[in-house]
Amino acid sequence: MNELRQLQKRFLSYMRNADTQIESDIAGANNTVRAERLSIYYNAYRVRLQGSIQTDHEILATYLGDEWFDQLASEYISTHPSTQTSLRYFCKQLPEFLSNHKHYSDNPQLADLARWERLLMKAFDAARKPRLDHSYLASIA
Numbered sequence: 137m138n139e140l141r142q143l144q145k146r147f148l149s150y151m152r153n154a155d156t157q158i159e160s161d162i163a164g165a166n167n168t169v170r171a172e173r174l175s176i177y178y179n180a181y182r183v184r185l186q187g188s189i190q191t192d193h194e195i196l197a198t199y200l201g202d203e204w205f206d207q208l209a210s211e212y213i214s215t216h217p218s219t220q221t222s223l224r225y226f227c228k229q230l231p232e233f234l235s236n237h238k239h240y241s242d243n244p245q246l247a248d249l250a251r252w253e254r255l256l257m258k259a260f261d262a263a264r265k266p267r268l269d270h271s272y273l274a275s276i277a
Contacts, residue, residue: 150174151181152217185213188223192257193230196249211237228254 149155156171164170186209190197197205212233218226231254234240234247241247 151178182213185218185226189227192227193250193253195253196246199249
């Protein structure tokens with residue numbers, strides 16, 4: 137079991153950081169074949185993460201356009217690799233990333249859009265509560 141756990145750790149390290157230690161564990165005639173086999177998983181993993189960012193931040197993706205969004209997604213994935221089994225919270229650091237990253241911080245509307253979309257997701261996930269009535273809302277200054 138320990139051997140399997142180590143193999144899984146090496147594979148995950150490759151997926152997150154392109155660490156090539158796993159190559160020796162892959163069957164194949166030579167290093168090129170091994171690298172090609174691994175790159176299929178690596179690229180598919182990154183495409184799925186990018187899809188998750190686009191799904192969670194559809195308006196931001198539209199605002200940026202395909203080329204800029206692809207660049208943003210690639211930089212975010214490299215800077216904040218997924219650390220959980222669920223993609224639900226993968227993008228939770230995106231607003232701060234946009235606020236602090238040199239390529240995006242000059243455009244604060246990007247972080248605002250990402251923050252707004254995160255809040256929308258949070259609102260839709262929130263537990264059901266009774267609606268506030270008109271008189272309560274009218275009493276708020």
